[in-house]
Amino acid sequence: MAPPFEGIGAAVRRKEDLRFVSGHGHYTDDINRPGQLHAVIRRSDRPHARIRSIDTAAAAAAPGVVAIYTAADLANIGGLPCGWQVNSKDGSPMVEPKHPVLAEGKVRHVGDPIAVVIAETRQQARDAAELLAIDLEDLPAVATIADALKPGAALVHDAAAGNVCYDWHIGEAGPVDAAFAAAAHRVRLDLVNNRLVPNAMEPRVALGDYDRSTGDYTLYTTSQNPHVIRLLMGAFVLSLPEHKLRVVAPDVGGGFGSKIYHYAEEAIVTWAAGRLARPVKWTADRSESFMSDAHGRDHVSTAELALDRDGRFLALRVSTLANMGAYLSTFAPAVPTYLYATLLAGVYTTPAIYAEVKAVFTNTVPVDAYRGAGRPEAAFLLERLVDVAAAETGIDRVELRRRNFIPRDAFPYQTPVAVQYDSGDYFATLEAAMKHADWAGFPARRAAAAARGRLRGIGMSTYLEACGVAPSKLAGMLGARAGLYEVANIRVHPTGSVTVFTGAHSHGQGHETTFAQLVAEQLGVPVAQVDVVHGDTAKIPFGMGTYGSRSLVVGGSAMVRAMDKIIAKGKKIAAHLMEADVGDVEFKDGRFTVAGTDKSKALGEIALTAYVPHNYPDDLEPGLDETAFYDPKNFTFPGGCHICEVEIDRDTGVVQVVNFAAVDDVGRVVNPMIVEGQVQGGLAQGIGQALLENAVYDADGQLVSGSFMDYTMPRADNLPNFTVATENTMCTHNPLGSKGCGEVGAIGSPPAVVNAVVDALRDFGVRHIDMPATPAKIWAIIAAGQPKMAAE
Amino acid sequence: MYEFAYQKPASVADAVKLLADPEAKPLAGGMTLIPVLKQRLNKPSMVVDLARLGLAGITVANGTVTIGAMTTHRTVAQSAEVKRAIPALAALAAGIGDPAVRYRGTIGGSLANNDPTADYPAAVLALGATVRTDRRTIPADQFFQGMFATALEAGEIITAVAFPVPEAAAYVKFPNPASRYAMVGVFVARGPAGVRVAVTGAGQGGVFRHTGFEQALAKSWSAAALEGVATPADDLNSDIHGSAAYRAHLVGVMAKRAVAAAG
Structure with a gap:
C-alpha cells in the first residue's frame, strides 16, 4: 500500500497540536532557572510628566529586594533602536528621539517604564515596587493625532517640532492634479483607521540568564524573531557580541506583530542577570500588556x-x-x-x-x-x-x-x-x-x-x-536597517530522517507541519521523520523570523534551495555507488535512480554513505547537511x-x-x-x-x-x-x-x-x-x- | 494579591464573629473578590470563606422559591423547581457570565456586592423578593442602596433569598459588547407584589424600579403599553460603549422584549 500523500497540497494534521491542546507546550513563562529572581516594572500612570525624583530607599529595604534600577543605573546602555529610517519630502531624515530602556527625565505615555524592582519572589518585587516614591510633575499631554498637530500643542519630544516625526510622500502630484482637474467625477472621503491592541493570548515574558564561568548571556523571550532581538539588543543596547548572547524564543502563544519588536524588558532582564549574576524573569500581566505592547493602526x-x-x-x-x-x-x-x-x-x-x-x-x-x-x-x-x-x-x-x-x-x-x-x-x-x-x-x-x-x-x-x-536591496534603499532574506539548514541524518533548522519562527502558524511537508514533497521523507527546529539562536542559522506572511514564501524558499543542494550532492554520491554518470542520476520520491536502468538507492542509503564514507567520491566532503539563504526577488x-x-x-x-x-x-x-x-x-x-x-x-x-x-x-x-x-x-x-x-x-x-x-x-x-x-x-x-x- | 489570613468557618455564627474585624472580607463564589484581590485593589486582613456554612440549596413551598445564599448560578439555572416556578429566574442565572463564573458565582455574593451591572439585583427588585440574613429579613425595596451599596451592616451575612412566585416574569438584557455584563437589563414581573419593573446596568446608582413602565403595564400588560413611555436619561451611565440617551432607549427596547417574553 502506498504511504499517504503528505507533500504540497495535503491537509496533513498539525504535528504541533497534540502538544498545544494537551497542555504540553513549552512557553517562556514555563522556563525557570535555578536561583531565579523576579523583576517587576514600575510604570508611569501619567501620560506626560517630568520625573522630579525617585526615592528607592523604602523599596530597597523591603523583604527580598535584591536590586532596584532606574535610568541613572543604565547610563552605559543604549536606547531601543528603530530598524527603519524614513526620510521626509525634503530629504531630511525622520526625527528619531532616543527610546530609553527606562524613562530618562520624562515619562511620555501611560505604561512608560520608570524603574525595575528585582526581588527573590514576584510577590516581593510587586510589594516593593509600590514603595517606590516617584515624584512626577504633570506636563500637558497630546493623546490624539489632532491634538498633537494643533498649533502650540505640547511637544512629546523637544526635537520633534510640531510633533512631526516625518512628512513623507510617494508618487507624482502633478499628473494627479491634472487628472482631477479634467475628471468627470471626483469623490472624497475622510476616514479613520481605528487603533487596536494586539492581545496575543500569551502575554510577553523575558527571562535573562548569565553564566559567570563563561560570560555567556541567554535571553528567553516571547519573540517572533530571536536573531533580530539578538542583533538589536546585542549591538545597539547592551554592546554584547553575538557569540556571547543567545536568544531563545520557544513556543510562543500568538504574536500578530506585537512580538516582533525589541522591548525594554528584554534588555532589562538580560542586563540585570549579568549585573547580579543570577537569572531574572519578568512576566507581563494582561493590564501591563495593554499599556506596553505596541498597538496597531491609528x-x-x-x-x-x-x-x-x-x-x-x-x-x-x-x-x-x-x-x-x-x-x-x-x-x-x-x-x-x-x-x-x-x-x-x-x-x-x-x-x-x-x-x-x-x-x-x-x-x-x-x-x-x-x-x-x-x-x-x-x-x-x-x-x-x-x-x-x-x-x-x-x-x-x-x-x-x-x-x-x-x-x-x-x-x-x-x-x-x-x-x-x-x-x-x-x-x-x-x-x-x-x-x-x-x-x-x-x-x-x-x-x-x-x-x-x-x-x-x-x-x-x-x-x-x-x-x-522583502528583497534586501530594495528594503535597504527604502530605509530598512536590516536584510530581509531567510535561511534554512537541512540536516539529513545518517539513517535518512531530517531536521530542518529555520530562521522563521512559528507562534501559531503550524510551521512544524508545513515545513515538514516541503521536505516530504522534495526529499520524499515522511512527515513523521522530519522535525523542525526554530527559535534558538544557538541552534539555527541567522534568519529574520516571522512576520508579514513571509515564512513559507521566503523561509520555505530557502528550504527548497537547501534541499536542491542536498539532492545535488546526493546525486554525486549515488552516481559513485551505482557507477553511473552524475548526469544520468535522477531523484524522485526519495530514491536516486540511474536513467534507463533498474539501479536505485534510497535517500537513507545515500545519507548513511555520506556519514560513513568508506566507498565515496574522492573529491566530495562527507555529510549531508546543507544551508541556503534566500533573498526574495x-x-x-x-x-x-x-x-x-x-x-x-x-x-x-x-x-x-x-x-x-x-x-x-x-x-x-x-x-x-x-x-x-x-x-x-x-x-x-x-x-x-x-x-x-x-x-x-x-x-x-x-x-x-x-x-x-x-x-x-x-x-x-x-x-x-x-x-x-x-x-x-x-x-x-x-x-x-x-x-x-x-x-x-x-x-x-x-x-x-x-x-x-x-x-x-x-x-x-x-x-x-x-x-x-x-x-x-x-x-x-x-x-x-x-x-x-x-x-x- | 497582598497577603491575607484565610478562615473557613463551619457555622454562620462563627463567620459573623470573624467578620467582626472590619478589615475582614467574606468570600462567596469569589468571582468579583478574587480578581479584585489579584489586582491589589483591596487589602483585607482576612478572607472568610463562606463555603462551609450550609447555605446552598433551593426549596419551593407556599408560593415562594427560597434560594440559599451560596447556591451557584449554575444550580439555579439547572434547577427543575426554579424552572417550573420562576423560569425567568432560571434563565437569568443561565445568562450570567460564562460557564466558569456560573459554576463558582453565587446569588448571595452577587447581591451583597450589588455591582451596578449585575443581573440578580434586577430579579430581586422586580420580583419583590426578601433577603434573609443572619440577623433579619430585608425587603428588596430597602436592600439596594446605590452602586456597590446595600442595606447590609458590617459583617452581616446573607443566608437566603425568598422569591414570591409571579404570574408572569421575564428578564432581557443587552450585554456590554466588551465585558458582557448587563449594559441594560430589564426584569418585568406581574404577581403578588403587583407589576414591577427593575432596570440594572443602566443607572448610575445601580438597579432601580421603572415606575413609568410599572404604571403603564399595570393598566395594560403588553409591550405596546410601553410605547411612548419615557425613560429619563439624566441618571443613566454614559461611556465609550454608549451615551445615556442610547441606554435610555435600550431600557425601553429590553422592557418591551421582556414583556413579550413573559407572555
Whole structure:
C-alpha cells in the first residue's frame, strides 16, 4: 500500500497540536532557572510628566529586594533602536528621539517604564515596587493625532517640532492634479483607521540568564524573531557580541506583530542577570500588556478619487496622518509608508497616485505593525472609497470594480507607487466569491429580512496586499536597517530522517507541519521523520523570523534551495555507488535512480554513505547537511475578494455578521487546512476591527479601553461560519509559487464588513461609518434617520 | 494579591464573629473578590470563606422559591423547581457570565456586592423578593442602596433569598459588547407584589424600579403599553460603549422584549 500523500497540497494534521491542546507546550513563562529572581516594572500612570525624583530607599529595604534600577543605573546602555529610517519630502531624515530602556527625565505615555524592582519572589518585587516614591510633575499631554498637530500643542519630544516625526510622500502630484482637474467625477472621503491592541493570548515574558564561568548571556523571550532581538539588543543596547548572547524564543502563544519588536524588558532582564549574576524573569500581566505592547493602526486619512464619465479611475490622492505613539517602535516608520502607500493602487489600473503621510508623535503607547500592518489601512481606504464612488456615480459597485481591475494579461503590472505585481486574477476571485456568497440572491434575502423588521446589507472588498518581506536591496534603499532574506539548514541524518533548522519562527502558524511537508514533497521523507527546529539562536542559522506572511514564501524558499543542494550532492554520491554518470542520476520520491536502468538507492542509503564514507567520491566532503539563504526577488501579492453580509437589529443597532465568504489568491497552497485556519483567524481579527475593537484614549491621555472590560475582543458568537476558498495564481519569482496567507483575512475583511453595514443602512442617508461600527453608533444613525424617513 | 489570613468557618455564627474585624472580607463564589484581590485593589486582613456554612440549596413551598445564599448560578439555572416556578429566574442565572463564573458565582455574593451591572439585583427588585440574613429579613425595596451599596451592616451575612412566585416574569438584557455584563437589563414581573419593573446596568446608582413602565403595564400588560413611555436619561451611565440617551432607549427596547417574553 502506498504511504499517504503528505507533500504540497495535503491537509496533513498539525504535528504541533497534540502538544498545544494537551497542555504540553513549552512557553517562556514555563522556563525557570535555578536561583531565579523576579523583576517587576514600575510604570508611569501619567501620560506626560517630568520625573522630579525617585526615592528607592523604602523599596530597597523591603523583604527580598535584591536590586532596584532606574535610568541613572543604565547610563552605559543604549536606547531601543528603530530598524527603519524614513526620510521626509525634503530629504531630511525622520526625527528619531532616543527610546530609553527606562524613562530618562520624562515619562511620555501611560505604561512608560520608570524603574525595575528585582526581588527573590514576584510577590516581593510587586510589594516593593509600590514603595517606590516617584515624584512626577504633570506636563500637558497630546493623546490624539489632532491634538498633537494643533498649533502650540505640547511637544512629546523637544526635537520633534510640531510633533512631526516625518512628512513623507510617494508618487507624482502633478499628473494627479491634472487628472482631477479634467475628471468627470471626483469623490472624497475622510476616514479613520481605528487603533487596536494586539492581545496575543500569551502575554510577553523575558527571562535573562548569565553564566559567570563563561560570560555567556541567554535571553528567553516571547519573540517572533530571536536573531533580530539578538542583533538589536546585542549591538545597539547592551554592546554584547553575538557569540556571547543567545536568544531563545520557544513556543510562543500568538504574536500578530506585537512580538516582533525589541522591548525594554528584554534588555532589562538580560542586563540585570549579568549585573547580579543570577537569572531574572519578568512576566507581563494582561493590564501591563495593554499599556506596553505596541498597538496597531491609528490612521486619519483623506482620500480622493477622480473618475472619467465611464467610471474609469483616473487618479487617486491620499493624505494620511499616522500615529507613532510616544517613541518609534522597531518597524513603526515603515508601516504607514512602504507597507501602506505602496499598496494604494490595489487591484486597479489607476494611472496616477499621489500620497502624503505625516507621522505624528503622541503621548500614547508606541504603534507598530499589527497583522496586516499598513495593508489593512490601504485596503480599507481604497475599498471604502470605491463603494462611495459607486454610490455617487450611480455605477454598480461590482461593475465599477470590474471596469477598473488590472486585466489578467497585464502582469507583470507596474503600479505608479513603486511596486510591480507579478501575478493575479482579480476576476476569478471576484466571481468565485460572488458565487459562494450568492450575491445574486441578496435582494430576496434583504426583502425577507425587512419582513422580519431587520436591515440587511451586503458588501465586498476586492483587496490586494504585499507579503514576503522583502528583497534586501530594495528594503535597504527604502530605509530598512536590516536584510530581509531567510535561511534554512537541512540536516539529513545518517539513517535518512531530517531536521530542518529555520530562521522563521512559528507562534501559531503550524510551521512544524508545513515545513515538514516541503521536505516530504522534495526529499520524499515522511512527515513523521522530519522535525523542525526554530527559535534558538544557538541552534539555527541567522534568519529574520516571522512576520508579514513571509515564512513559507521566503523561509520555505530557502528550504527548497537547501534541499536542491542536498539532492545535488546526493546525486554525486549515488552516481559513485551505482557507477553511473552524475548526469544520468535522477531523484524522485526519495530514491536516486540511474536513467534507463533498474539501479536505485534510497535517500537513507545515500545519507548513511555520506556519514560513513568508506566507498565515496574522492573529491566530495562527507555529510549531508546543507544551508541556503534566500533573498526574495520581489514582494508577493496575495489578493482576493471578501464578501460580508450583515443584519442589523434596528432597535438596538447590533450588527450581526450572517454570512462571510472569502476567496483569496495565496499562490501555491502547501496545507489547505492550515491556510483555512490562518484565513479564519485573520477574518476574526478583521471583523473585530470593523465591529468591536477600539483602543480609546481620553483627552488627558489615559487609556480608557485598558482591559477586557472595555476593549471588545471578538468572541465566537460575534462570528459566523466562514466560507473560505482559494483561487490561486502562482507567484512567478519564488520556487514554491506561494504568496502567503497569514494576513489576508485581517486585510480583506474590514472594508467588506463596513461596506455591508453601510449598504444595510443605505435608506438612512449614510455615506460612511468609521470603525468599529458599534451598536451605539449604528443606533444613533438609525435614530437620526427615522424622522427623515417618516417625512419622505 | 497582598497577603491575607484565610478562615473557613463551619457555622454562620462563627463567620459573623470573624467578620467582626472590619478589615475582614467574606468570600462567596469569589468571582468579583478574587480578581479584585489579584489586582491589589483591596487589602483585607482576612478572607472568610463562606463555603462551609450550609447555605446552598433551593426549596419551593407556599408560593415562594427560597434560594440559599451560596447556591451557584449554575444550580439555579439547572434547577427543575426554579424552572417550573420562576423560569425567568432560571434563565437569568443561565445568562450570567460564562460557564466558569456560573459554576463558582453565587446569588448571595452577587447581591451583597450589588455591582451596578449585575443581573440578580434586577430579579430581586422586580420580583419583590426578601433577603434573609443572619440577623433579619430585608425587603428588596430597602436592600439596594446605590452602586456597590446595600442595606447590609458590617459583617452581616446573607443566608437566603425568598422569591414570591409571579404570574408572569421575564428578564432581557443587552450585554456590554466588551465585558458582557448587563449594559441594560430589564426584569418585568406581574404577581403578588403587583407589576414591577427593575432596570440594572443602566443607572448610575445601580438597579432601580421603572415606575413609568410599572404604571403603564399595570393598566395594560403588553409591550405596546410601553410605547411612548419615557425613560429619563439624566441618571443613566454614559461611556465609550454608549451615551445615556442610547441606554435610555435600550431600557425601553429590553422592557418591551421582556414583556413579550413573559407572555
